[in-house]
Amino acid sequence: MLLRKYWEVYKKFVSTSVAVETSFRTSFILLIIMDIFFFFSTITSIRFIYDHVATIGPWNKDQLLFFITFMLMIDNLHMMIFSQSFWEFSAHLKTGSLDYIILRPMNTIFSVFFRHFRASSLIITPLFIGHLIYYGISLKLDYLAWVMIPLFVILSLALLVILEFILSTSMFWLTDGLGINFLRMQFQQLARWPNFIYQSLTRKVLSFVIPILLIGSGPVHFLIDHTHYKLLLYMGVAVVAGLFILANLWKIGLRRYDSASS
Amino acid sequence: MTAPLIQTQNLGKQFVSFKKLPGVMGSFTSFFKRNPIIKNAVEDFTFTVKAGEIVGLLGPNGAGKTTLMKMFTGIIVPSHGELKILGHNPWERDKALRKKMALVMGQKSQLWWDIPAMDSFLLLQKYYEISDEQFEERISKMSELLGVKDLLHIHVRKLSLGERMKMELMASLLHNPDVIFLDEPTIGLDLVAQENIRHFIKQYHEENQCCIIITSHYMQDVQALCDRLVLIFDGKKSFDGPIEEFEHILGHEKSVTFNFSCPQDPKHSFFSSLNTKWNEELTQLELRIEEARLREVSAQMIQDFPVEDFQTEKLPIERVMKELMNNPDLLRKKSP
Numbered sequence: 226m227l228l229r230k231y232w233e234v235y236k237k238f239v240s241t242s243v244a245v246e247t248s249f250r251t252s253f254i255l256l257i258i259m260d261i262f263f264f265f266s267t268i269t270s271i272r273f274i275y276d277h278v279a280t281i282g283p284w285n286k287d288q289l290l291f292f293i294t295f296m297l298m299i300d301n302l303h304m305m306i307f308s309q310s311f312w313e314f315s316a317h318l319k320t321g322s323l324d325y326i327i328l329r330p331m332n333t334i335f336s337v338f339f340r341h342f343r344a345s346s347l348i349i350t351p352l353f354i355g356h357l358i359y360y361g362i363s364l365k366l367d368y369l370a371w372v373m374i375p376l377f378v379i380l381s382l383a384l385l386v387i388l389e390f391i392l393s394t395s396m397f398w399l400t401d402g403l404g405i406n407f408l409r410m411q412f413q414q415l416a417r418w419p420n421f422i423y424q425s426l427t428r429k430v431l432s433f434v435i436p437i438l439l440i441g442s443g444p445v446h447f448l449i450d451h452t453h454y455k456l457l458l459y460m461g462v463a464v465v466a467g468l469f470i471l472a473n474l475w476k477i478g479l480r481r482y483d484s485a486s487s
Numbered sequence: 488m489t490a491p492l493i494q495t496q497n498l499g500k501q502f503v504s505f506k507k508l509p510g511v512m513g514s515f516t517s518f519f520k521r522n523p524i525i526k527n528a529v530e531d532f533t534f535t536v537k538a539g540e541i542v543g544l545l546g547p548n549g550a551g552k553t554t555l556m557k558m559f560t561g562i563i564v565p566s567h568g569e570l571k572i573l574g575h576n577p578w579e580r581d582k583a584l585r586k587k588m589a590l591v592m593g594q595k596s597q598l599w600w601d602i603p604a605m606d607s608f609l610l611l612q613k614y615y616e617i618s619d620e621q622f623e624e625r626i627s628k629m630s631e632l633l634g635v636k637d638l639l640h641i642h643v644r645k646l647s648l649g650e651r652m653k654m655e656l657m658a659s660l661l662h663n664p665d666v667i668f669l670d671e672p673t674i675g676l677d678l679v680a681q682e683n684i685r686h687f688i689k690q691y692h693e694e695n696q697c698c699i700i701i702t703s704h705y706m707q708d709v710q711a712l713c714d715r716l717v718l719i720f721d722g723k724k725s726f727d728g729p730i731e732e733f734e735h736i737l738g739h740e741k742s743v744t745f746n747f748s749c750p751q752d753p754k755h756s757f758f759s760s761l762n763t764k765w766n767e768e769l770t771q772l773e774l775r776i777e778e779a780r781l782r783e784v785s786a787q788m789i790q791d792f793p794v795e796d797f798q799t800e801k802l803p804i805e806r807v808m809k810e811l812m813n814n815p816d817l818l819r820k821k822s823p
Contacts, residue, residue, distance in 0.1 A: 230616060237610040245601040248642075324562045325597040329614050330585040480564045480578070483502060484557055 234331065235339060242342035256345040260304065264297055264352060282421040284449075289419070291360040292445045295374075296417050298353045299381050299440065303413075305346035307386050310338045311409065314393055315402025321485030334475055338390060361448075370448045377444035384460060385440050387467035388412065394471070397478035416440045420456075432456070436463040490574075491535035492666055492698045493559065498532040498568035499722075500554050501525055528554040530722045532568070536698055538665075543713035543730075544702040547812050551722040552702040553592075556670045559700065560590045572666060586615060589664035591655050593671035598643045604654040605639040608661060615662035622661070629657045632687055649680030656684065660691065669701040673708055685711045706808060718811070725811075741781055741799055743774045748793040757791065 246253055271293055275286035284292070314337055317323040326336045361371065389409050396402040412435070420428050420442035431438040436459065443456035505521040507513055529551040536542055544552045557563045558570060561577030561584070570577065575584040598607045605626075612622045630636040633653040643651060652672060659667065669688070673681040689712055692699055703709060709716060709730070716733050718726035726733060750769040761784070764773040776784050781799065788794055 230613070233613045234610070237613050241599055241602055241606050241610055244606060245599065248601050321595060324557070324560075324590070324592070324595060327562055327580070328560060328585060328588075328590055330582040331614060333580070479580070482563065484562050 231331070231335065234335075238340055239342045239344075242340075243344045246344050253345050256343070257348055260301070260346060260349050261352065264349075264356075267293060267297060268356070282419065284419065284421075287360060287363040288449055291357070291364050291449070292419055292441060293417070294353065294356045294360050295378070295381075295445050296441045298357050298378055299385060300413070300417075301346055301350055301353045302378070302382050303385060305343050305350070306382075307338055307389070309341035309343060311389065311393055311406055312402075313341055314338070315396055315406060318396055318400055318402065318482070319485060323482065324484055327479070327482075333479065334390065334471070338386070338393075364449065366448060369451065373444075373448065377448070380460065380464065381440045381444055384436065384464050384467065385413070385416065387464060387471055388435070388437060391467060391471050391474060394474045394478045397481045412437045419445070433459065436460070439463055492538050492573055493534075493536040493700070494569075494571045495535075496533050496569040498529060498555075498558065498570050499527065499566050500529045500551075500558060500563065501566045502528050527722050529558070529565075529719075532719075532722075532724055534717060534724065534727055536700065538698055539696045540715060541692060541699040541701065541713045543709035543716045544700060544719060545706075545709060545716060545808065546702075546719035550719040552719055553670055554722075555719070556590065556592075556668045556700070556702065560588060560668055561585070562590075586662060587664055588666040588668065589659040589662070590668045591659045591670065591672050593652065593674035596643075596651065596655060597658055598651070598654055600644050602642060603640045604643055604646075604658070607643070607654075607658060608639075611658055611661050617662060621663075625661055625663070626657070629660065629687075632690065633657065633683065649676050649683075652676060652680070652684060653687075656687065663695065665697055667697055667699045669699060669703075671703055672701070673703060673705055681705065681707065688712055720811075740775045741778055743776060743781065743785065743797060743799045745772045745774070745788055745792070745797045746770065746795045747772070748795050751792060757787070 268290065271290055272286070274281065275289070279285065281289055314323075317326065317337070323337070326340075327333055329336050357374070361374070366374075389412075392405055392409050392412070393402070396405055399405065415431060416437045420432060420438040423431060423438070428438065432442075439456055439460040443460040446453040447457050503523050503525050505517065505523055507517040532551075532555065544555065546552050554563070558565050559572060559577060561572075561580050564578040573584055573587055575581045577584060577588075598604055599610075608622075608626060611617075612619075617625075626639070627636075630639060633656070635650060635653050635657075638646060638650055638654070643654065646654065656672065672688070673684050676684065685708060688699065688701075691697075692712075699712070701708060701712060713730060715728065716726065716730050717724060718733070747770050751772070753763065753765050753769060758772075762775040765771070774784070785797065785799075788797075
């Protein structure tokens with residue numbers, strides 16, 4: 226019953242976002258072009274590097290391209306479901322428009338971060354899925370790997386946004402979210418590369434303290450070689466711990482909110 | 488006896504800000520060193536509101552009216568004191584409570600700017616789990632009453648301020664709340680739009696017998712809607728009582744205007760003991776007289792001076808408010 230209510234509200238979030246986005250046609254088309262450009266420039270860069278080297282760390286070209294397309298898939302979903310809400314949250318705090326969101330009889334994290342949907346990203350999702358399947362076939366993934374890919378995409382996206390939600394909660398104290406949003410984007414940038422390219426200490430910090438490297442490296446290492454499951458376990462722990470931290474920090478943040486004057 | 492819907496006890500809210508000197512140097516200085524300024528937006532505010540009451544919160548800008556509204560709705564957390572709305576602490580954000588109350592802010596919009604109001608209403612329908620039947624009935628009734636039936640499918644950004652405010656009201660009342668907080672709902676509207684909104688609120692209250700707390704700068708709002716008035720100065724409650732009592736706060740005085748057929752001498756001994764206000768031509772005199780002396784002074788005036796006509800009215804509430812804003816000590820003098 227509760228899930229159904231949230232689903233009904235989410236459908237309205239999507240339809241109102243689509244209505245808003247499609248009101249500005251040029252912007253809508255430009256966003257699609259930008260996303261396609263970003264996708265192909267990333268893939269081309271990797272291909273170019275592999276024209277000059279056989280491996281990067283332990284991975285060959287197909288393995289790294291599979292990792293990159295996995296992360297691009299996460300990025301596409303992130304852009305579609307969450308990205309705009311992070312920027313809007315900062316504006317809501319500054320202008321006091323969070324007031325009405327807080328009043329609604331729903332979970333405020335849901336109301337704040339699931340509110341804006343980007344239909345332009347949905348249009349090019351098949352491009353990302355197609356490439357992920359293509360590179361998966363190139364790697365000759367087994368049956369278990371194919372079954373696990375959708376679940377891992379959801380798990381990875383969950384870990385990414387939980388970490389971002391936690392980071393964004395600090396906006397209750399800082400009010401201006403520009404710095405936090407750029408920091409958030411830098412974390413995303415770090416996660417776009419496999420864990421083995423980082424030095425030992427950096428890798429440990431970014432895997433176990435701020436577990437941003439687990440987002441892609443945890444699932445992809447396992448998909449390529451099923452004996453590498455430890456990072457996946459850490460990932461599960463990180464998601465649960467992250468949810469716990471988020472729930473408590475968010476409560477404190479809401480109590481800190483002083484609402485801009487009208 | 489009915490249990491109060493809203494109950495506060497020594498409620499208070501402090502805000503901390505800092506002073507920034509102008510210019511680049513001021514920016515650098517305040518970047519490294521900030522002197523906090525603590526402001527008591529609301530102090531020791533105690534009051535109760537019963538079911539079905541309409542209470543007007545009045546006070547100058549910065550008096551703490553909106554801060555109170557935000558505490559009542561759980562948007563901000565009080566710094567001290569107790570607050571119960573329908574038996575809940577609003578800042579605990581109980582979903583059951585949020586379903587029973589509504590807030591309209593004249594200066595903030597809850598509607599999505601780039602889509603028609605109807606789309607926002609449909610979203611609210613899902614938020615508050617309103618059945619299709621009830622939703623359609625309420626939309627139809629309220630849009631009819633407010634005269635916005637043809638505007639439901641127009642983008643909100645294309646609506647006038649008055650039309651948008653009517654949509655804001657509809658958005659807030661869709662879920663049929665028990666307690667409604669209206670924070671300056673008529674601000675910036677022309678006289679006709681103000682009148683429409685007032686008429687709608689009055690009718691809505693009569694039909695639903697809900698509890699309404701309204702803040703406004705327009706005394707007409709309060710006079711037309713409220714039986715009870717709460718006055719706030721510097722975050723403190725200065726007056727709480729029936730509106731008639733408020734009108735008599737400066738004493739039981741009446742305002743009488745006399746028009747004469749020719750100019751009069753304002754230095755005449757008869758006028759020396761009276762509170763007078765003459766027009767430039769000295770043909771019109773406005774007097775403020777104690778109710779008890781009204782008959783005697785009027786009779787004398789008609790007998791001794793060439794009075795063409797005269798009219799009496801009680802002191803307008805605006806005038807009482809203006810005098811109190813200029814001189815808040817008047818309230819203290821009245822307090823026992």
